[in-house]
Amino acid sequence: MNKNPIGVFDSGVGGLSVLKQFLHYLPNENYIYLGDTARVPYGNKSQSIVQEYARQATEFFIDNEVKMIVIACNTVSAVAIEAVQKIAKSIPVIEMIRPASEAAITSSQNSRVGVIGTRATINSEAYIHELKKYDKYSNLKITSTACPLFVPLVEEGYLQSEAAELIARDYLETFATEEIDTLVLGCTHYPFLRDLIHKILPHVKLIDTGEAAAIQAKKIIENENISAGIEAKDGSNIEFYLTDTPYTFTNIAENLLGFKIEKIKKVNLD
């Protein structure tokens, strides 16, 4: 038994889709959610700056004695995971790329897998690198595309609009041509666009990176026997920390998570 919290880190609201999956698979844990809303988004920024921000977040979690760190952001997972692990030492770190890659390989029947993500994630080729580890017969065909407008469309609630559909068709048309059967939604914002993506690619299995990561975390917590076993209701087990208190966070969080957020604490990471 270990009642210490699980630290969930993202640059902003995207990680809430991961938190939601964790609350589903691991409801009896304490959580600290840390959103770096003062410097959001990370997806178009350089590797070195994202690594610096990730190191600061990890130090915050260590100060708060977390028992597990969840990098609830594909960009950070793609470019800064080594920087996080180096500081985290013996604290288990759950990132997004490996669980999602494993899930994609398990899902694909025709060995044609697609990946979408931010520009930083796609340019890092982290998914290509990870997926190839499981490519037993060297016949895996991976197609990947950056979809930089998806994050602002989600943050502005343009989920089902005609404009969002036009932009999505633009980004996704290559996957229809490539006849993929599995698509990794390689950014924690993208599950918000699941219905739209499904409409455009109806026969493709969509991999939610947060869900794959939550399933992996559940295994570790069970294997190491470190569950908290607490009773929680309507977010009573979550503390929210943000580096800025922006206009839209609370609304998006309450709509997604389905409970009222009473208190958000402000923290300075730099």
Next chain:
Amino acid sequence: MNKNPIGVFDSGVGGLSVLKQFLHYLPNENYIYLGDTARVPYGNKSQSIVQEYARQATEFFIDNEVKMIVIACNTVSAVAIEAVQKIAKSIPVIEMIRPASEAAITSSQNSRVGVIGTRATINSEAYIHELKKYDKYSNLKITSTACPLFVPLVEEGYLQSEAAELIARDYLETFATEEIDTLVLGCTHYPFLRDLIHKILPHVKLIDTGEAAAIQAKKIIENENISAGIEAKDGSNIEFYLTDTPYTFTNIAENLLGFKIEKIKKVNLD
């Protein structure tokens, strides 16, 4: 005569549209362009965090002995101008709101003026406050709307797409109903969308905040007799400093300014 540079500050690429206007109206000056690309965008962030970033930028300019500071960002102008002026002391500070408001009042024949900007700019009501100062007959009608998706559309080069037009029609329809004759493009990214906005509101005069500011700066430099009088060609008079070196800056800058950017220096503001 004063050969010290003019400091131009923005969170990212938007301020380049202001720099372009300055290069047109004041070609014989030296410039330092500072883009806070590590923390871009500012438009959805809180007032206090934007004030902190603006103070850091001002200190950078003071260290670099600028003779004038241009706040080439409407969000910073709207929420942080006092913080900047307090540190700048006797260095003249040119911001975006006042010159654009004066230009809008001069332009409007029917006293119906529209303002578009980021959420931070619109929520601050800085334009309403400033425009009302010139409302001699108390008959000015101001309509304002935040257009948060315009910045990412510009940064991704979606300037003439059908999706951009749908989103723009959504944001701008209120201005047709209100029968405005003048619209302030209250964000330095928006001049990139000028053709699209003109298509939707063909009879409305569009005010470019960067142009209005450059005209005001030219007057100050002439009145105070502090022009540099240097000869410059293809950006030889500009030093670029960024807090991060992102993927898209150089491309956007070279396309907009029409010359090759040889060197960008990286700087840490915090």
